[in-house]
Amino acid sequence: MLDSLSEWILAAGIVTLIAYVIGTWTHNHFYKMNVYHLKPIPFFGNMAPVVLRRLSFADFINDLYKRDPELIKLVTIKDFEFFLDHRNPFSEEIDPLLGKGLFNLKGQKWKDMRSTLSPAFTSSKMKTMFTLITECGEQLGDFLKTCIKDKNMPVEGCKIEREGDVLVVEMKDLFTRYTNDVIATSAFGIGCDSLKKPKNEFYEMGRDVTNFGGLRSLIFFGLMLSPKLMKLLNLKLMSNYAVNFFRSLVHDTMATREAKDIFRPDMIHLLMQAKKETVHPNGIEGKTPKPKWDADDLTAQAVNFFFAGFDAVSTLLCFASHLLATHPDVQSRLQKEIDETLEKDGGKLTYEAVHGMKYLDMVVSETLRLYPPAVATDRKCIKTYTIKCDPSCTLKPGQGIWIPVYGLHHDPKYFPNPEKFDPERFSDENKDSIKQCTYLPFGSGPRNCIGNRFTLMEAKIALVHLLTRFNLKVVSKTPIPIQITRRGFNMTVDGGFWLGIEQRAT
């Protein structure tokens, strides 16, 4: 027991000293490496502006940014073998369904899983999934049409208000319902209509597990700083309830399909093939042992697709709709392209038509430049590597690298007048002049986003179904100018993406 004041002061002094040493343990790291750096502060390092909500994560990345696309090319493409892994904060022990997802896998296990999954994302597989996704796009258009026509139709559960013939819609809510239904049908093999059944369990679960605001942003930050401490405190990002929900969903779907010999052109089918080991990791039959995936390995991939698909794609659609509503000239030109394309094909939307619309591609690409849903990505050094610069800098295994996607996209050196929404940057004449490794919405090199084709198809289908029937309008609730949130890591705006949706004149 401490019973005198001096003992208390001594104990407090020792605790403070230990805390200070722990909080500044790595702070002379860059100094010792002779690398230009921002001076870190105790406990926060350089993250104080984000943790204390003085800056959004995107602006923080922009401020940190001292870039060199050539270096990014070395790390992500040329010398990729030295930087194979992400610095992932998810641990297989704490959050198995996050830790075992492709994004988090390391080394050979990542290579094996990536080769197993890659066949699911080829153009031919996208084509087979096109019909499933188009059905969700039609569902979205039909729901909005009925909502406008039938003023008595209940819309509780969805964030929709009525102003005469205009629906005032919170687009993040609308689009997460669409992206939820898309990923439910294509990755989990189940049909959902989250607009008509706004409280369905799959949607509620998705909203909950992909919310990285509030307490979760602190746990996320804690996992980055000290996974061991988080494990000790039993703090995880996914609740046991959510883990069991996804485990039994994937397990039951696979069991039903096996028992009834059901085939569906979706990702569950591919995962089932992987389980049966019919997909060979390197395509060289007999030379390399086939990886053994257990049930969690496979469920984790579906969960990984869900995480990526639910939030990032809806974020892209929110920013795209906002930009179209605030740039009516761009919206009209896009509607014209869509109308003409559909007319040529007798009103039917085909895979080829979606991929042939150039202006649509330019609008989506420019949205991803201006507001990349992944504002940064990273790599972890796994073998000692010397960067040939002056003075040279040697990276040791375990050290991490940020790739500041948002900073590159907003650099006037690569994108003149970077805050301007200008789809022309991606026209046939201009797009080839974009310098390699300066436009990275889906990352770079062999570890880039495996879902990039899927994303573009999904987003374009939604925009076609919306713009062919409706106009997007600025309303009094529309946030202008747009302010990216300072709460948490999600690329979103406080208060919501409110826009007006009105039926187009026929």
Ligand code: HEM
């Ligand atoms: C707007 C939508 C999306 C954006 C902006 C996005 C962006 C990214 C980025 C930046 C990375 C890291 C790449 C790197 O470090 O080089 C990534 C990885 C990944 N993404 Fe996406 N993504 C999106 C949608 C999707 C979708 C829909 C899926 C799945 C269906 C998906 C699955 C993945 C996976 C599995 C990885 C890890 C790949 C690996 O480590 O091999 N993403 N994504």
